[in-house]
Amino acid sequence: MGDSFQRARGEATNCLSSLLSRDPRGDALESDLFSLTRSSFLPGLLPKPSLLAQPGPMVAPGENMTLQCQGELPDSTFVLLKEGAQEPLEQQRPSGYRADFWMPAVRGEDSGIYSCVYYLDSTPFAASNHSDSLEIWVTGKVLETSVQVTIL
Numbered sequence: 041m042g043d044s045f046q047r048a049r050g051e052a053t054n055c056l057s058s059l060l061s062r063d064p065r066g067d068a069l070e071s072d073l074f075s076l077t078r079s080s081f082l083p084g085l086l087p088k089p090s091l092l093a094q095p096g097p098m099v100a101p102g103e104n105m106t107l108q109c110q111g112e113l114p115d116s117t118f119v120l121l122k123e124g125a126q127e128p129l130e131q132q133r134p135s136g137y138r139a140d141f142w143m144p145a146v147r148g149e150d151s152g153i154y155s156c157v158y159y160l161d162s163t164p165f166a167a168s169n170h171s172d173s174l175e176i177w178v179t180g181k182v183l184e185t186s187v188q189v190t191i192l
Contacts (some may be wrong), residue, residue, distance in 0.1 A: 109156035
């Protein structure tokens with residue numbers, strides 16, 4: 041393999057190792073198996089996940105929100121990322137194709153640009169690229185929509 045590919049793979053592996061080495065509480069997640077196979081992670085082999093916000097990307101302070109990261113393989117580990125954050129926000133290993141990242145009582149600080157990735161923690165140790173970015177706005181008030189009904 042070429043030097044540039046090896047360098048890119050090494051950088052991606054280091055990034056993945058950093059992302060996967062801590063859970064939201066800062067506890068170590070590495071197992072002996074993961075330690076032995078860390079250099080075998082192949083980022084970009086899995087299809088890119090999708091990231092959606094429920095009820096939507098714009099919410100008022102104090103409201104609850106769920107960010108849903110969906111991949112194409114069941115029983116994967118999903119990681120939620122926020123632009124500018126030094127560490128991943130959270131990671132989950134749901135039994136299915138989707139992780140629901142619950143954000144109770146959002147605040148202005150929760151506004152920002154989010155993405156997610158997912159990976160397999162068994163052979164072939166593949167990982168996805170980042171989802172498309174999703175911008176979240178925590179605003180002073182929720183935009184209201186009105187429906188006009190005409191009775192004939």
